[in-house]
Amino acid sequence: MYVILVYDVKQQRVGKLLKLCRRYLHWIQNSVFEGEISDVKLQELLLQAASFLDKEEDSILLFKSRTEQWLEKQVWGRERSPLGSFL
Amino acid sequence: MYVILVYDVKQQRVGKLLKLCRRYLHWIQNSVFEGEISDVKLQELLLQAASFLDKEEDSILLFKSRTEQWLEKQVWGRERSPLGSFL
Structure with a gap:
């Protein structure tokens, strides 16, 4: 399945979560990941x-x-990671 | 249509954007809105x-x-706004 994951975690745990999510999904913006x-x-x-x-x-x-x-x-605005379509 | 909106903006513009998004969509987490x-x-x-x-x-x-x-x-974790299902 396809998922969008958005996290909202305390600053001191962001790095560890980013590293973990990157092993499973694609990072697209600040706190947003997506992927199959x-x-x-x-x-x-x-x-x-x-x-x-x-x-x-x-x-x-x-x-x-x-x-x-x-x-x-x-x-809209600053692109962080390549996506399919843009406004 | 149904949309999920995730913003990533400089702190000084967050308040204004929050206020604007709230007029059109439902706030569900930190920087995430959804709605028809x-x-x-x-x-x-x-x-x-x-x-x-x-x-x-x-x-x-x-x-x-x-x-x-x-x-x-x-x-998962802290609930900010009521949603349909929970882990």
């Missing part, structure tokens, strides 16, 4: 994240779609 | 944002889907 991932791999990512994140302070938001085709992406 | 919006209204939002954002420094990332049904949302 299996359910098993996604659970693996979340389990590892849970081992060092603080459930009371940090959060990870996931949007899952069966296919990337169902989503159109656009970027 | 027409193409016209979305262009209106972006035009207004463009009037005070800096295209070299700030960015707005949009994911558009014809329907919200195609996306499953999940939150």
Whole structure:
């Protein structure tokens, strides 16, 4: 499946989470990752994240779609990472 | 259509952008909004944002889907705003 992952975590844990997410997904903007991932791999990512994140302070938001085709992406402004279409 | 909007803008412009986005979409996490919006209204939002954002420094990332049904949302950790499903 295709996922968009947006994290909101305390500064001191950002580096570790970035490194972890990069092993599974593509970084597209500041705190946003996307990519094709299996359910098993996604659970693996979340389990590892849970081992060092603080459930009371940090959060990870996931949007899952069966296919990337169902989503159109656009970027306004500064481009961080190449994407399909631009405004 | 249904959109997810993620912004990455300089601190001094965050307040103004938050206020603007709230007039069109629902806030779900730190820099993330979602909601049903027409193409016209979305262009209106972006035009207004463009009037005070800096295209070299700030960015707005949009994911558009014809329907919200195609996306499953999940939150890990701290809940900021009510969502349909949780890990």
